[in-house]
Amino acid sequence: MANQNNNIIEQSSKNNNLPKVFLHGPPQFSILLQPNPSQNFHILNPSSLPPLHEFISLNPDHASSISAIVCTTLYPVNADVIRLLPSLRLICAASAGTNHIDLSECRRRGIKVTSAGNLFSEEVADMAVALLIDVSRKISTANRFLRRQLQIASWDFPLGSKLTGKKIGIVGMGRIGLEVAKRLEAFNCMISYNSRNKKPLLSYPFYSTVIELATSTNVLILCCELNDQTRHIVNKEVMLALGKGGIIVNVGRGALIDEKELLRCLIEGEIEGAGLDVFENEPYVPKEFFSLDKVVLSPHAAVLTSDSFMSICQLVEQNLEAFFSNKPLITPVI
Amino acid sequence: MANQNNNIIEQSSKNNNLPKVFLHGPPQFSILLQPNPSQNFHILNPSSLPPLHEFISLNPDHASSISAIVCTTLYPVNADVIRLLPSLRLICAASAGTNHIDLSECRRRGIKVTSAGNLFSEEVADMAVALLIDVSRKISTANRFLRRQLQIASWDFPLGSKLTGKKIGIVGMGRIGLEVAKRLEAFNCMISYNSRNKKPLLSYPFYSTVIELATSTNVLILCCELNDQTRHIVNKEVMLALGKGGIIVNVGRGALIDEKELLRCLIEGEIEGAGLDVFENEPYVPKEFFSLDKVVLSPHAAVLTSDSFMSICQLVEQNLEAFFSNKPLITPVI
Numbered sequence: 001m002a003n004q005n006n007n008i009i010e011q012s013s014k015n016n017n018l019p020k021v022f023l024h025g026p027p028q029f030s031i032l033l034q035p036n037p038s039q040n041f042h043i044l045n046p047s048s049l050p051p052l053h054e055f056i057s058l059n060p061d062h063a064s065s066i067s068a069i070v071c072t073t074l075y076p077v078n079a080d081v082i083r084l085l086p087s088l089r090l091i092c093a094a095s096a097g098t099n100h101i102d103l104s105e106c107r108r109r110g111i112k113v114t115s116a117g118n119l120f121s122e123e124v125a126d127m128a129v130a131l132l133i134d135v136s137r138k139i140s141t142a143n144r145f146l147r148r149q150l151q152i153a154s155w156d157f158p159l160g161s162k163l164t165g166k167k168i169g170i171v172g173m174g175r176i177g178l179e180v181a182k183r184l185e186a187f188n189c190m191i192s193y194n195s196r197n198k199k200p201l202l203s204y205p206f207y208s209t210v211i212e213l214a215t216s217t218n219v220l221i222l223c224c225e226l227n228d229q230t231r232h233i234v235n236k237e238v239m240l241a242l243g244k245g246g247i248i249v250n251v252g253r254g255a256l257i258d259e260k261e262l263l264r265c266l267i268e269g270e271i272e273g274a275g276l277d278v279f280e281n282e283p284y285v286p287k288e289f290f291s292l293d294k295v296v297l298s299p300h301a302a303v304l305t306s307d308s309f310m311s312i313c314q315l316v317e318q319n320l321e322a323f324f325s326n327k328p329l330i331t332p333v334i
Numbered sequence: 335m336a337n338q339n340n341n342i343i344e345q346s347s348k349n350n351n352l353p354k355v356f357l358h359g360p361p362q363f364s365i366l367l368q369p370n371p372s373q374n375f376h377i378l379n380p381s382s383l384p385p386l387h388e389f390i391s392l393n394p395d396h397a398s399s400i401s402a403i404v405c406t407t408l409y410p411v412n413a414d415v416i417r418l419l420p421s422l423r424l425i426c427a428a429s430a431g432t433n434h435i436d437l438s439e440c441r442r443r444g445i446k447v448t449s450a451g452n453l454f455s456e457e458v459a460d461m462a463v464a465l466l467i468d469v470s471r472k473i474s475t476a477n478r479f480l481r482r483q484l485q486i487a488s489w490d491f492p493l494g495s496k497l498t499g500k501k502i503g504i505v506g507m508g509r510i511g512l513e514v515a516k517r518l519e520a521f522n523c524m525i526s527y528n529s530r531n532k533k534p535l536l537s538y539p540f541y542s543t544v545i546e547l548a549t550s551t552n553v554l555i556l557c558c559e560l561n562d563q564t565r566h567i568v569n570k571e572v573m574l575a576l577g578k579g580g581i582i583v584n585v586g587r588g589a590l591i592d593e594k595e596l597l598r599c600l601i602e603g604e605i606e607g608a609g610l611d612v613f614e615n616e617p618y619v620p621k622e623f624f625s626l627d628k629v630v631l632s633p634h635a636a637v638l639t640s641d642s643f644m645s646i647c648q649l650v651e652q653n654l655e656a657f658f659s660n661k662p663l664i665t666p667v668i
Contacts, residue, residue, distance in 0.1 A: 123496055123498070126467060126521065130473050133460060134468065134474075137461060137639065143630050147631065154633055159638055159639055159640045161641060162457055162641040182520050186519065187460065187517055297476075297477050297480045298476050301472075304493055305496045309493070
């Protein structure tokens with residue numbers, strides 16, 4: 001590791017005049033999200049290296065050389081991280097959401113932030129529909145059941161329900177919500193939504209509260225961002241309003257749902273099932289979920305396709321190029 | 335059992351003047367598919383009873399009293415079964431396909447046959463899309479992986495691929511094929527198809543052979559019926575034409591694919607994955623499938639929802655009522 005670090009320092013000394021960019025994320029991330037070499041910036045750790053904290057403590061002089069970081073949701077960028085990097089001017093999030101970044105601290109220090117913008121809307125919408133059909137039609141359950149039975153294709157658990165005709169309530173009618181609505185319309189589902197504001201161009205019924213939406217639908221699909229207003233937007237009251245045949249799909253952020261109440265409602269049959277790509281305390285998933293056939297679990301994978309890594313890689317590169325050439329950012333958050 | 339049979343004979347003797355209908359299927363079937371009591375026919379076995387062969391051998395006098403049977407794909411109605419029932423005049427299949435019924439023998443004996451018609455098209459199309467997203471985005475694999483890992487949401491297997499934009503080849507552009515096309519258009523997939531004939535009203539590209547379709551697409555979805563022309567319509571040559579990134583989804587019948595070649599192509603990486611609701615020798619599923627993460631398996635469950643049982647129950651009843659009132663059948667096959 002010491003050798004590797006020396007190599008980096010040597011490599012970067014060749015690019016001494018270029019602003020330094022640090023890839024702040026788990027090991028596989030540096031490989032998948034590595035921007036192309038550029039004349040305008042220098043990637044400090046193109047191959048897997050120690051995490052930021054360790055890197056800075058091993059190379060304290062480098063702390064003030066880092067102008068930009070690229071980050072995923074897996075490694076938060078809180079005030080502690082930001083304080084480590086006195087020259088930080090840009091944070092490129094490789095995600096649509098930026099709730100893992102302390103935006104107030106960024107604003108205070110004049111640090112710009114970019115996100116994936118709408119780049120992943122289709123993938124996330126695909127995942128929402130996938131989780132909904134899976135829960136409704138028991139695809140993963142049947143697959144697991146068949147593999148366990150070994151060799152006999154039979155069905156020996158409660159029947160699922162038809163997707164066509166279901167009343168779908170979309171929470172958060174941004175780009176992802178719109179893509180979900182478009183897909184589920186093709187299944188002859190009936191769409192309605194809750195959002196900060198009614199969208200004048202949309203003909204879908206609008207409900208100003210999630211509880212009204214839940215009362216009128218069979219399915220809630222959470223596509224909104226996590227903030228102080230949306231934390232636990234799906235609570236016990238909302239789940240009881242959705243009712244016994246109800247399904248909840250979460251492709252937003254775990255803390256949109258009161259996870260303890262969700263578990264209780266699932267176990268006690270207050271709702272029918274759930275498809276969850278996100279969890280309240282990721283990467284930890286409450287073990288009680290694992291014994292429930294009515295839940296389909298996905299490891300925050302809504303954007304994990306080979307295609308999306310290629311796209312975000314390009315977008316991060318474009319944002320870095322724009323920033324270090326003093327051009328407008330492509331997908332600015334602040 | 336003897337007692338139960340006596341009861342039936344007693345019950346049916348009360349309805350001596352009514353034509354007798356036998357529910358020919360597995361035990362749970364009689365409960366799920368039981369038509370309402372009628373003034374025009376009498377259901378011989380409304381609760382679970384011995385299978386037809388056993389029933390006839392226990393009650394040989396009853397053989398000639400049965401005018402109609404209701405059947406699923408799980409119990410074939412071959413010439414042997416038909417010969418058991420000299421008074422048989424109607425077979426109501428609770429399925430869209432009738433390849434489990436000896437139609438030639440029925441024609442020869444003047445027996446009418448009805449099917450589920452297009453009743454299940456939406457459910458089957460939903461299943462086709464579900465299997466495709468699942469294989470493409472590795473939903474079942476991720477769910478299984480997460481449950482095995484227990485408590486850590488992570489991703490440690492090859493990335494899936496984006497559904498949006500995929501080139502889809504639909505084999506068999508009947509009602510199910512159309513419903514699949516409609517759904518996948520909403521995912522911005524590009525649809526083309528192979529069918530007995532080009533459909534003049536459809537703008538999707540038509541290919542007159544499956545191999546040409548496979549050459550031009552990433553995904554084959556099999557929605558056609560099984561007959562002498564379509565048996566093994568997907569053979570080694572077709573799979574090699576589909577190629578290494580290719581996915582095959584089968585919601586038709588198992589024997590549409592050469593299953594041995596499919597297994598070989600999957601194991602050797604000649605195609606990317608498969609979503610299979612049907613198998614060549616159901617209910618048996620080749621055990622080699624169980625070790626493959628790139629395959630999603632479903633126990634011939636495309637029509638298994640609580641909603642579809644209610645619908646088919648009604649349709650069977652309507653066909654029986656029509657037949658025994660000398661009215662036109664609702665969904666005649668022959």
